[in-house]
Amino acid sequence: MDPDFSQLDEFLEDSGVDGYAFHDDDSNSDLYYLAGFDAPDPFFAVYTPAQTGVLVSPLEYGRASKAARADVVARHSDYDLQTKREEYGPRAAKERVLAEFVADLGCESLAVGERFPVGTADALRNHEITVEPDEDNVVEDIRATKTEAEIEHVREAQRANEAAMARAEELIRGADREDGVLVRDDGQPLTSEYVRQEIEIELLRHGCALDDTIVAGGAQAADAHERGSGPLPADDPVVVDIFPRSKDSKYHSDMTRTFANGDPSDAHRERYAVTRAAFEAALDAIEPGVTGEAVNQAVIDVFDDHGYPNVFADPDTESGFIHSTGHGVGLDVHEMPAVSQGGDELHAGNVITIEPGLYEPGEGGVRIEDIVVVTEDGYENLTDYEIALTD
Numbered sequence: 001m002d003p004d005f006s007q008l009d010e011f012l013e014d015s016g017v018d019g020y021a022f023h024d025d026d027s028n029s030d031l032y033y034l035a036g037f038d039a040p041d042p043f044f045a046v047y048t049p050a051q052t053g054v055l056v057s058p059l060e061y062g063r064a065s066k067a068a069r070a071d072v073v074a075r076h077s078d079y080d081l082q083t084k085r086e087e088y089g090p091r092a093a094k095e096r097v098l099a100e101f102v103a104d105l106g107c108e109s110l111a112v113g114e115r116f117p118v119g120t121a122d123a124l125r126n127h128e129i130t131v132e133p134d135e136d137n138v139v140e141d142i143r144a145t146k147t148e149a150e151i152e153h154v155r156e157a158q159r160a161n162e163a164a165m166a167r168a169e170e171l172i173r174g175a176d177r178e179d180g181v182l183v184r185d186d187g188q189p190l191t192s193e194y195v196r197q198e199i200e201i202e203l204l205r206h207g208c209a210l211d212d213t214i215v216a217g218g219a220q221a222a223d224a225h226e227r228g229s230g231p232l233p234a235d236d237p238v239v240v241d242i243f244p245r246s247k248d249s250k251y252h253s254d255m256t257r258t259f260a261n262g263d264p265s266d267a268h269r270e271r272y273a274v275t276r277a278a279f280e281a282a283l284d285a286i287e288p289g290v291t292g293e294a295v296n297q298a299v300i301d302v303f304d305d306h307g308y309p310n311v312f313a314d315p316d317t318e319s320g321f322i323h324s325t326g327h328g329v330g331l332d333v334h335e336m337p338a339v340s341q342g343g344d345e346l347h348a349g350n351v352i353t354i355e356p357g358l359y360e361p362g363e364g365g366v367r368i369e370d371i372v373v374v375t376e377d378g379y380e381n382l383t384d385y386e387i388a389l390t391d
Helices: 006-015 029-035 058-067 081-088 090-104 118-126 138-143 148-174 192-205 218-222 266-285 292-305
Strands: 019-024 043-047 052-056 072-075 109-112 130-133 176-178 181-183 214-217 238-242 255-259 326-328 335-339 351-354 357-360 364-367 370-375 378-381
Touching (some): 006 109, 006 138, 029 138, 052 090, 072 090, 148 255, 148 370, 218 357
Parallel strands (some): 052 072
Antiparallel strands (some): 043 052, 214 238, 238 255
């Protein structure tokens, strides 16, 4: 099922412009969402309520003709690029091709997102095409509400995530302890790098990819985005955060667990128990109509009740709760809606993470994260993985 672009149609009508344009590569998820096609090199795309068109190089024309969700697929050569180069020079020729393509789609004015190249905007303006910035991020807002097909893509990526997490847990919980570090069966220290490698291999077996993940133990885990390096410590919690992308659907999932092999300190155990309570409080708060800010506040309230600082009350704190409760997940691992201070109203179809954590510099940290979809009467947890610090 194709996405519903009625909201984009309303935006164009309200803005008084004819179409919405992109000039970018496969790093732009808004472009892929709109055109159903991506490429490693930048290409041009325009959406109008009547039709969508993409303008690509000859290299991408065959693939775009088959894969793009577009009514018009054109090549630069369709607009006599070579002849224009000889007459006007390379840069002016490209400008003319873009302007003619836009005109063929019936557009005299375009809205563009914040990533749209200034040079391309100026080139279009040179040919009397109005280019207006979209300050509302309308395509990103549309993407925040997932279709059933999109939710299923996230669910499938999450199953791969859970297989990779199981492999990480097997390595961490099954390791021996020697001289304060975890040790593999072959007598070598169990390192963050080794666990990360095994995670990535398992993800590949399940059709997903991830260039990096977080496997951080001991004091390293006090930095929430520290990837982790070296031997993993015995007794101290190890934070494992996995956020793979499906090679097929291009959708992500996201999950974090914290494992300890040995006997964690009372302080670590308390941080874990309080984080679990905050996690449950956030889940209890989720329903359509509630704001992301309110869900975030439910977490803050639990931490406040137990005397832990938070970054919203003290922006300079390096301990306690130092990040927001969650974020949207889809074609990007971080997208709208925000589950944080200032987070907007949640709607059925939003796919979000819930990931409270507590951190103490010099000691370590804990984090628990599930991925859920907001439903008409609450939420559905897409995660099926046990939460436990120790065996």
